Amino acid sequence: MPAQPEQRLTFATVISWCGADVAEHLLAVAGACRQDMFLVGGAVRDWLREGHGRPHDLDFVISGGAAEFVRRLARGLGRGTVVDLGDLEDDTCRLVLPGLVIDVAGFRDGARSIEADLVRRDFTINALAVDLFLARRDGAAPVVDPLGGRKDLIRKVIRACPGAFRADPLRLLRGIRFAAQFDFSLAADTVVRIRGAAPRIGEVAVERIAVECDQIMASTRAARAFADLAAYGLLHHLMPDLAHGEGVRQPACHHLDVLQHNLETLACLEQVLRCPQAHFLQSWQSLAAAAAEQGDRVALKWAALFHDVGKPATRAGGDGETGRITFHRHDERGADLFRDFAHHFCWSRKRTERVARLIGMHMHPFHLCNIIRRDGEISRRALLKLCRRAGDDLPALFLLAMADTLAGRGVERPVTVETELATLYDQVAETYQTVIRPVLTGPKLLTGTDLIATVGLEPGPLFRELLEGVEAAVVEGTVQNREEALAWVRDRLQGEAGAMQNDIEPTAGGV
Known part of the structure; x- marks a missing residue:
């Protein structure tokens, strides 16, 4: 590779990143402490990469005494929060300012020069530094690069x-x-x-x-x-539970083992997220909106990676070359295994349950597609059940399902499954907006108070079952007003009472 022209970081650029007062106070404290001062690491790396914007954290290196240096800097500036990051072996301290974090560290592991310190860093693209005093004196300073980090940046x-x-x-x-x-x-x-x-x-x-x-x-x-x-x-x-999928053979609708299928599903999800309209022709805008926030995308990608983690533990059959392989309830088992993983890595309960719910539901869209393929249609009650359980993650569930099917390209894979999923989502999305959402969010035909005052029930678990049953009947169109809702409840209670009576009456010829 031909020699690269020297790139010099200007002091004006440093000022644009942290402000003139911060830059001058850094050098003033360093001068008072008789220390050299170097800007190092990510800010220099990203400046060399060009076009990566203003850094929100800056790393500086001095010969030693980082904690005292940062305290003096905070006193000089008259602002900022000092956070001691180091211990007896790690000479590092942080100053948190509005919109900017400054980390200061002493030379590492006994180093006595900036070159020796840089060699002790993690990767060559981060082993880069600029002399701040030299940059102010000459207007700009070259990059100190003892390990060829600039060349590695160019070569990516x-x-x-x-x-x-x-x-x-x-x-x-x-x-x-x-x-x-x-x-x-x-x-x-x-x-x-x-x-x-x-x-x-x-x-x-x-x-x-x-x-x-x-x-x-x-x-x-x-x-x-x-x-x-x-x-x-x-x-x-x-992630040993995930790794256990290596070599676990799947039915002929798959072309990969369980581990590789999980990895491929994540790859396909990234593909779908980049261009949802290529897979969902009509309702892709709602899917794109659902994955617009980074936290939502990350949760969905974790679900994709772990969606079949329960298969090794639930595998049955597959004896010989023709035995039928099954993974009954692998979705539920996978959700539990993911909870174990998330607990080990100290995830919050809310975040854990969101991903676990997606894993536990990831087969639902396929089950509904099977019903449509068999019966030619699907009931509104089934769509309501899906919407209730998935909640706000309904679009994410279909993104996951599409990635899952794209990742399975075995010889027995149904050729129409992608179209079926997209069509099902269109139906679910339309039914939710026009029928289900108004029922779930609008005025209720019956409330718990009605069940107490009109029907004479006492509060208990049956309340929720009856109220949700009324909502389902409204969605299906069999109940349209309060009187019909009350009649539905009374019929349901009479039916349950009759069933209980039959359970306790002796059958003919009984002892």
Whole structure:
């Protein structure tokens, strides 16, 4: 590769990032402490990549004494919150300002120069620095680049620094995350080192792992990243239930084993999210809107990755080459296994249940398609049941189902299943807007008070069953007003009373 022209970061650019007062106070404190000061890491990397906007966090390196440095900086500025990030072995401190986070660290592991400090960092694309004093004196300063990080940025390569994984095993995962975020590839020698050190990922706190995994899911290349985790030996240590799907054979409607199908479903979901109109011709706008918020996309992608995690534990049959393979209730088992995973990685209960519900429901659209294929139609009651259970995640459920079917390309896969799913969603979406939603959100024909005052019931579990039954009858069109609703309730109660009487009467010839 030909020599690259020297790129110099101007002091004016630094000021545009943090403000003149912050830049000058940084240098004033460094001067008072007789320390050099370097801007390092992500801000320099992203500036070299160009067009990545103003950074909201800046990393600086001094020779040592980060905590005292940051306290003096906060006093000089007269604002900001000091957060001590370090301990006896980690000389790091943070200043939180409105719209900006400043991290200051001392040289790492006994380093006595900026070059020696950079070599101790995680990846070459982050082992970059600019001398802040030099930038102010000359108006601009060159990038300090001891490991060829600039070349790796140009080549779009993630390459580990010497000793990176030994110093912090989380970097095994972080390198894959950087590759996903930037759409880079991992250097061949780095892949070899990741494979060799993979068991050490178990030494890392689960909270740190969870953050990296969520950042991977927030990228547009999550499927490739998790495929790398599997290929490099990390997935078995991080998500063993998912890894257990490797080699688990499926029926002929699938062309992949369970693990690869889960990974392929995530890949297909990313494809569907990029262009929902290619798969849902009529109602794609509502699907696109449902996946517009990053938290919604991330939850849906976790559901895609784990949707069939319950299959290895529920597999039956498949003896010989022609035996029929089944995975009865794998959706429910998968939801439970995901809850175990989420609990281990300290997820909130609300977030856990959202993803687990999608996993537990992911077969429902296919069941309804089977009913339509058999009977030619589907009842409004069945659509109401689906809408009630899925709630606001109804569009997400169909996005997941479409990704699931796209990921299964076996010889016995129904050729019309994608069209059937899209048509079903159109029907569900229209019925929900025109019939179901007005019933669920509008004035109620009956309330619990009515059941007490008019029918004479006492509050209990039967209340919900009866009120939901009335709503279903309204959706179906068999009940249209309050009088008909009361009649429906009385008929239901009389039917239950008759059934109970039959249960306790002796049959003819009984003892």
